[in-house]
Amino acid sequence: MPVAYSNVYLQSAGMFLPGSPVDNAGMDAYVAPLNRISGRIKQRILAENGIQQRYYAIDGAGQTVFSNTQMAAGAITETLALAGKTLADVGYLSSGSSGGDALMPGFASMIQGEMAAPPMETLSVHGVCAASVGAMQAAAMAVESGAHSLALSVASEMPSRLFKRSRFAAQDYNTDFDAHFLRWMLSDGAGAVLLGGPKALPQANGLRLKLKWTHQRSFAGDYPVCMQLGLTPDRSKSHLDFPAWGDAEAAGALSLRQDIRLLPHLFDVCIHEYADLAHKGWVPERGIDHFLCHYSSERFIPVVDDLLGKAQLSIPRERWWSNLAWRGNTGAASIFIMMSEFLQKEGKRLKAGDTVLCFIPESGRFTAGYMLWEVELNTPVNQALQANFPHKIAASETIANDALPDVSTIAAPHDPATAPQQLAPLLTELASIWQDYRSNVWRTPLLRRIRTRELQSGDYVRWMSHWIPQVREGSLWMREGAASLTGDYATLASLIDL
Known part of the structure; x- marks a missing residue:
């Protein structure tokens, strides 16, 4: 901080x-x-x-x-x-x-x-x-x-x-x-x-x-x-x-x-x-x-x-x-x-x-x-010596009536420049999450072996043995999640390309 x-x-x-x-x-x-x-x-x-x-x-x-x-x-x-x-x-x-x-x-x-x-x-x-x-x-x-x-x-x-x-x-x-x-x-x-x-x-x-x-x-x-x-x-x-x-x-x-x-x-x-x-x-x-x-x-x-x-x-x-x-x-x-x-x-x-x-x-x-x-x-x-600069600036004004923005205008995550203005705080938060995620991944044993040119075929096989089941399970979860989106949220399902 x-x-x-x-x-x-x-x-x-x-x-x-x-x-x-x-x-x-x-x-x-x-x-x-x-x-x-x-x-x-x-x-x-x-x-x-x-x-x-x-x-x-x-x-x-x-x-x-x-x-x-x-x-x-x-x-x-x-x-x-x-x-x-x-x-x-x-x-x-x-x-x-x-x-x-x-x-x-x-x-x-x-x-x-x-x-x-x-x-x-x-x-x-x-x-x-x-x-x-x-x-x-x-x-x-x-x-x-x-x-x-x-x-x-x-x-x-x-x-x-x-x-x-x-x-x-x-x-x-x-x-x-x-x-x-x-x-x-x-x-x-x-x-x-x-x-x-x-x-x-x-x-x-x-x-x-x-x-x-x-x-x-x-x-x-x-x-x-x-x-x-x-x-x-x-x-x-x-x-x-x-x-x-x-x-x-x-x-x-x-x-x-x-x-x-x-x-x-x-x-x-x-x-x-x-x-x-x-x-x-x-x-x-x-x-x-x-x-x-x-x-x-x-x-x-x-x-x-x-x-x-x-x-x-x-x-x-x-x-x-x-x-x-x-x-x-x-x-x-x-x-x-x-x-x-x-x-x-x-x-x-x-x-x-x-x-x-x-x-x-x-x-x-x-x-x-x-x-x-x-x-x-x-x-x-x-x-x-008036009130000190607050450690936490007031958050952005809440969207009226807590309404979600029109889901049809939501931009893809990789294109924040075209996203609605209401999503700016979310995109900023995601940027900081990505920073922490990238830092943590960089220090994993697998990445360390890649960086030091010590990667062996056994390391790759072990990684795949964990990765493939996660992809299968994640894909199933995403299908079930997309199928549950109805009504006002149905448009979001189209953003999930399986």
Whole structure:
């Protein structure tokens, strides 16, 4: 279930992007194609992802200009300045990243040291894109509990160091597509948010953002690794298992990889999870006013849009906002950078009562992350602490006289877009049921043997011995059920094709 808040407000959001923006033509000075095939991959990927410029914390010679820690510190500095605060005012710091400059200690500790910050509570969340959600959720809970009056959460990524041409020398440039792919997708940057209680600073027009809830859920038990660094291409061996780092690099264990064949499943999983949240009442029935969607490529916009539509949860495209085209994909930092720029550019358009939904899908091993904010007038504290956002929004209005919709208009289950409006709540509920069913099936012994290529003929025979009787019994039950449908319900029998 999501974590709900009644006492957490956004004080400010800042970002740090290193150097000058780099356009597509200028990328080769930082991330050079490895060979002719690599060049063609670059053209194909850039044509699809919609990114026009990005930022790198390395120079043309591959030397580090800003470390990951320094970028995080830069984002924090801007965030504190926007709120008129200093590090001495903050008692909690959480960080989210796929990796700092050192394997240990934790990234948050390194940031604290870099800034010579006073003693404080810290937390380092290690992951990929949704690491920012985990870090911010921890910071929000620190404020909500009353343990800290102000809490900082920062996310920073620096993948450019992995993409230098020299990194692939040990492999003689014979790098597979999965390793080529992310070289043209990811870039560097950092973002941060400062959270506090109801005495928050007003945003544009005397408004402020209240955090309603955060939610993250991992599906690592349902799907194989999609994005990884540190394993061989077949994921059978860790880089730590090799005699020397050079051997690990030659085997491709130090190349950042993305299995693009799995990516379409990520959005399917995440939208089903969102449908489940809506069914349980966590999404306002009137819809979302501003949608900040972290997608790695513009190619996935119609995918997300279509899935939301099928779940009867469409968000009009004019309400979507993204800065992917001119800031690039900065992994865990993306959503904080997006929030910072959204408030700078669109803050004046916000009005009291508006909702802002942040959606963060993570492809590492499939995690769905969400944050819901609501715009409030910056009223006195006693008025601001009104009834908390209900955990269960009122259900849809009951159909008049409890009448069923005309059964002749019921669409097939696989085509919710053409179903009557009255069926929208049911279809949303079925989507969440399907999510749980699919997850449970994925972990059955039979599916596990199929995934690990251990399936034997005996396994198949045992499965059939259970499956065939169930089909026979189920078919008999369905015939009897269809035969019992008469009168107003007779039309339903025609939908059962036996």
